[in-house]
Amino acid sequence: MKPQPSALTDDFDDPLITIEEDEEAHDEDLWFLPGPLEEEPDVLPPGPRAEPPDTAVIDGWAKAEGVHAARLARVAGRLGALDDRLLRGPEGWRHRLALIEAADLSWLNGDRVSSDRLALWVSMRLSGAQDDPNALARVGWAVRRLTGGPGPNVDLAAFLDRRDPENIEDSAERLKDRAGGWLDVMTAAVDLHPITRACMGFHLWNLAGLGQHGDRLEAAVTASRIAASEERGAIFAPLAMGGAGGLRSGGPPAERLERWLDGMESAVLTAMRHLDDIEAWAARAKHAMAMLSGRTPTNLRKVFTDWPLISAPMAEILTGASRAAVQRNLKLMDEMGLVQEISGQGRFRIWRAGK
Structure with a gap:
């Protein structure tokens, strides 16, 4: 039998083929496989995004x-x-x-x-x-x-x-x-x-x-x-x-x-x-009305402190006094310069504290 020639070279100056080079050469021979995927531009409209919390x-x-x-x-x-x-x-x-x-x-x-x-x-x-x-x-x-x-x-x-109304729709919030x-x-x-x-x-x-x-x-x-x-x-x-x-x-x-x-x-x-104005008025009214007897002057003074504007029927209900007593004390307070009538009418008159 005739001996086969050796594939190895005796020239030690030539570099040996490395494993990496062999794999690269092998990959180049795979011409039938598809190439790497290329990134395509995203031209699609954006989808729905999550809304931020309230x-x-x-x-x-x-x-x-x-x-x-x-x-x-x-x-x-x-x-x-x-x-x-x-x-x-x-x-x-x-x-x-x-x-x-x-x-x-x-x-x-x-x-x-x-x-x-x-x-x-x-x-x-x-x-x-x-x-x-x-x-x-x-x-x-x-x-x-x-x-x-x-x-x-x-x-x-x-x-x-x-x-909510009784006839509210089921879909309504x-x-x-x-x-x-x-x-x-x-x-x-x-x-x-x-x-x-x-x-x-x-x-x-x-x-x-x-x-x-x-x-x-x-x-x-x-x-x-x-x-x-x-x-x-x-x-x-x-x-x-x-x-x-x-x-x-x-x-x-x-x-x-x-x-x-x-x-x-x-x-x-x-x-x-x-508050400054009404506090000063209350002190002045208390001093000026000190000589008046009965509960109506005190109650009427409190009504003017609580309400910015009052009428005689209002004062009658809020003080529990009679209409005559309320009107008499309103007249006295007007003469003392404690209240002011602002409607300018003969009927349905409106009063406020101070002048």
């Missing part, structure tokens, strides 16, 4: 609070001073401020209920032919919520005095669900200052589906209660006594909070001036 808005308000921290501290201090003043003052001061605030807030919806009309409605349920009963009922609700009762954090539906979503956001923002949370809640009101035909009165009353939730004397924080500029919408959270703080500061200062 609590994502809190971050923007937290940043706004940090920007206006100094101003927030100043407004909180003024509200604390009002709280201390009301805590030491008579109960009627809260009622008086609530009537003034509710009358000013009525302009948000275009109702424009004056203080004298509101006083007649709240005390005697009287309204004129030109008055809108629905508007008076709305503002009367505001007075009740600004003078006491459970706050909105307990049961928002009960606070609003609203319920329930008031309980809408109120629950709004309360969840407010609860998640517990680290924010109550004034900041009140501002945030006011501006999220319509987004939560709680507004009725553009009604902003409910949102403002709810926010005013939240802003004063940590106070003991003040049941609500004034928002509209100095003008409703702080309740305007538009802009990022920082701009809205800035307007809110400016408006609240002006409203609190206006409320303090009201």
Whole structure:
């Protein structure tokens, strides 16, 4: 048998073929396999994305609070001073401020209920032919919520005095669900200052589906209660006594909070001036009426302290005195310069404290 020649070379200077080179040569021979995939441009429209949670808005308000921290501290201090003043003052001061605030807030919806009309409605349920009963009922609700009762954090539906209609469609969102979503956001923002949370809640009101035909009165009353939730004397924080500029919408959270703080500061200062005036009047009236006997002068003086405007029928009901006794004491107080008749009419006259 003829021997086969060896495939190995005797030339040790030639490099040996490595395993890697052999695999590369083997891969090049696989011409029938498809080549590597090339990345193609993504021209398809984006698919649905997950919506951010409702609590994502809190971050923007937290940043706004940090920007206006100094101003927030100043407004909180003024509200604390009002709280201390009301805590030491008579109960009627809260009622008086609530009537003034509710009358000013009525302009948000275009109702424009004056203080004298509101006083007649709240005390005697009287309204004129030109008055809108629905508007008076709305503002009367505001007075009740600004003078006491459970706050909105307990049961928002009960606070609003609203319920779903009986014939509501199955697909419609329930008031309980809408109120629950709004309360969840407010609860998640517990680290924010109550004034900041009140501002945030006011501006999220319509987004939560709680507004009725553009009604902003409910949102403002709810926010005013939240802003004063940590106070003991003040049941609500004034928002509209100095003008409703702080309740305007538009802009990022920082701009809205800035307007809110400016408006609240002006409203609190206006409320303090009201209390200064009525406190000075009460001291002057007590001194001037010291010689008058009976309970009617004292009760009538208290009525003027509690109510910004009164009529003779109102005073008769609130004091429990006779019409003759009320009119006689009103005449005496007018002669003393303690009260002023502002209607200028012979009948259905309206009086206020001071001259």
